[in-house]
Amino acid sequence: MKALKINNLKKCYKNGTDALKGVDLEVDEGDFFALLGPNGAGKSTTIGIISGLVNKTSGKIQIFDQDIDLDPATAKSYIGLVPQEFNFNQFEPVQEILINQAGYYGIDRATASQRAETYLRQLELWDKRHVMARQLSGGMKRRLMIARALIHQPRLLILDEPTAGVDIEIRRSMWDFLRTINQQGTTIILTTHYLEKPRACARTLPLLITASPLNTPACANYSPSSIWKPLCSISITIIITYPSPFPAVNYASLMTRPWKLTSKTQTVLIRYSKHYLITIFRF
Amino acid sequence: MTFTEKFNAFKTILIKEYLRFIRIWIQTILPPAITTALYFVIFGNLIGSQISDIDGYRYMDYIVPGLILMAVITNAYANVVSSFYSAKFQKSIEELLVSPTPNYLILAGFVSGGVARGIIVGIVVTLVAMYFSSFEIHSFTLSLSVFVLTAILFSLAGFINAVYANSFDDITIIPTFVLTPLTYLGGIFYSIDMLPEFWQKLSLINPILYMINSFRYGLLGVSDTDIVTALFIIILFIAGLFSYALFLLNKGIGIKQ
Numbered sequence: 001m002k003a004l005k006i007n008n009l010k011k012c013y014k015n016g017t018d019a020l021k022g023v024d025l026e027v028d029e030g031d032f033f034a035l036l037g038p039n040g041a042g043k044s045t046t047i048g049i050i051s052g053l054v055n056k057t058s059g060k061i062q063i064f065d066q067d068i069d070l071d072p073a074t075a076k077s078y079i080g081l082v083p084q085e086f087n088f089n090q091f092e093p094v095q096e097i098l099i100n101q102a103g104y105y106g107i108d109r110a111t112a113s114q115r116a117e118t119y120l121r122q123l124e125l126w127d128k129r130h131v132m133a134r135q136l137s138g139g140m141k142r143r144l145m146i147a148r149a150l151i152h153q154p155r156l157l158i159l160d161e162p163t164a165g166v167d168i169e170i171r172r173s174m175w176d177f178l179r180t181i182n183q184q185g186t187t188i189i190l191t192t193h194y195l196e197k198p199r200a201c202a203r204t205l206p207l208l209i210t211a212s213p214l215n216t217p218a219c220a221n222y223s224p225s226s227i228w229k230p231l232c233s234i235s236i237t238i239i240i241t242y243p244s245p246f247p248a249v250n251y252a253s254l255m256t257r258p259w260k261l262t263s264k265t266q267t268v269l270i271r272y273s274k275h276y277l278i279t280i281f282r283f
Numbered sequence: 284m285t286f287t288e289k290f291n292a293f294k295t296i297l298i299k300e301y302l303r304f305i306r307i308w309i310q311t312i313l314p315p316a317i318t319t320a321l322y323f324v325i326f327g328n329l330i331g332s333q334i335s336d337i338d339g340y341r342y343m344d345y346i347v348p349g350l351i352l353m354a355v356i357t358n359a360y361a362n363v364v365s366s367f368y369s370a371k372f373q374k375s376i377e378e379l380l381v382s383p384t385p386n387y388l389i390l391a392g393f394v395s396g397g398v399a400r401g402i403i404v405g406i407v408v409t410l411v412a413m414y415f416s417s418f419e420i421h422s423f424t425l426s427l428s429v430f431v432l433t434a435i436l437f438s439l440a441g442f443i444n445a446v447y448a449n450s451f452d453d454i455t456i457i458p459t460f461v462l463t464p465l466t467y468l469g470g471i472f473y474s475i476d477m478l479p480e481f482w483q484k485l486s487l488i489n490p491i492l493y494m495i496n497s498f499r500y501g502l503l504g505v506s507d508t509d510i511v512t513a514l515f516i517i518i519l520f521i522a523g524l525f526s527y528a529l530f531l532l533n534k535g536i537g538i539k540q
Contacts, residue, residue: 013540048540051381052380052381053377053380053381053539053540054539054540055535055539055540072383073284073383073385074383076381076382076383077284077383079381081377081381083374083377085374086374087373087374087375087377087378088373088375088378089369089370089373089375090373096299096302099295100295100299100378101378101382102295103291103292103294103295103296103298104292104295104296104378104379104382104383104384105288105292105382105383105384106284106285106287106288106289106291106292106383106384107288107291108291109291109295148378
């Protein structure tokens with residue numbers, strides 16, 4: 001079963017910005033799926049639409065075969081979201097935040113209390129359970145958001161830049177924790193622009209790039225060679241769904257890298273539209 | 284979601300809202316009690332003693348229903364507008380938006396929080412009023428109905444204000460420039476029979492006049508307006524505001540991109 005299926009997802013903001021112009025994406029159940037790309041690529045918009053925080057312009061999204069338009073409650077109940085920005089009430093105690101979040105998913109307070117204890121202990125926040133959220137450090141706040149996203153035991157955990165502003169030690173322990181819950185069966189989708197750790201964790205590593213034109217500084221940082229250098233051992237196949245308007249050399253260089261291109265591996269999907277380019281590499 | 288799950292979700296929002304204003308009771312419960320006591324001392328006792336009876340009641344007793352209802356109106360409104368806007372400002376509203384809780388329950392939860400604060404403040408103000416005034420309740424059922432319906436109505440109004448608010452200034456504009464004048468001109472301190480004919484007729488387009496007078500009828504048995512008309516207007520406003528608030532929530536106006 002597919003944990004997530006997106007067909008031709010489009011988002012045009014009121015100011016006329018086309019954030020997404022027809023994204024197609026599929027994530028298998030149990031996958032650890034990393035979505036990479038620079039700021040403005042549309043990663044957070046995509047996640048916002050999946051989780052119900054952003055209205056889509058058009059397109060279809062299914063979470064474990066449940067259409068978010070036809071049965072939003074069921075689809076939402078499958079998802080746990082860790083957004084990029086801290087979005088809890090800063091004036092509530094840590095434990096209360098988790099219990100309330102469980103309540104929004106229909107879980108009674110006794111069960112919620114037990115689960116809150118479990119996740120706060122796992123994420124080393126139990127000692128802070130009575131502390132107001134605003135008094136936590138950045139790393140603790142990030143872990144609180146992960147605990148909150150897991151409190152209703154979602155089948156699909158989505159993390160938007162989960163390691164932003166977190167020191168390397170906590171980042172390492174967070175990756176270990178995520179890897180563990182993934183092994184226990186939770187499908188994970190994350191976005192990040194840190195490349196090193198997703199590479200270690202993720203089985204599927206798509207790349208979401210926006211560029212207009214490709215030689216902008218943001219895009220330069222994500223040139224094929226800088227991204228794929230550490231991944232030389234991986235074979236890829238490239239499918240260009242639309243002809244690129246940009247100099248062919250970008251993709252020519254990618255295709256002439258020393259790694260082997262085989263049909264055994266999956267898809268590299270390169271899409272472009274007038275103002276942006278989305279490139280999704282899967283392997 | 285099953286019925287039990289929906290009930291748990293609603294209960295969670297209500298408990299959260301209740302704890303929010305109880306935690307800061309010095310800012311939410313105490314000030315209306317002090318303000319009302321001051322109204323009774325100044326308008327009821329000092330100035331009121333110079334004013335003749337209205338509709339057969341001492342001035343002190345006559346202003347009791349209006350003062351209680353004014354506290355209910357301002358607190359029900361303030362609770363929802365500040366709570367929902369604060370949730371928007373901190374983005375903690377996203378906790379609810381990503382959950383399967385239906386929008387009508389989100390609305391009902393916030394409104395119930397406003398009603399809870401309105402009722403608690405109303406009871407506190409009533410206790411203060413009983414210290415200064417002595418009256419027998421004419422109709423407990425009518426008084427309670429108007430009390431709760433008014434709290435619901437202004438909680439809904441506060442919710443709509445919060446949806447449109449883009450800054451903390453925006454949540455004070457309506458209470459300052461619309462709600463307070465309408466409340467003071469709604470017959471808290473006087474009977475509209477005391478006004479010139481033009482102002483009497485103008486007062487009749489103020490919906491708060493109907494609420495205060497129907498509540499006054501419930502407590503004292505006197506009113507400037509027809510009770511059935513008053514109840515009809517209150518329920519009509521509630522239905523209209525609820526539908527509009529739910530429409531805003533369903534569309535994601537002010538809360539979704």
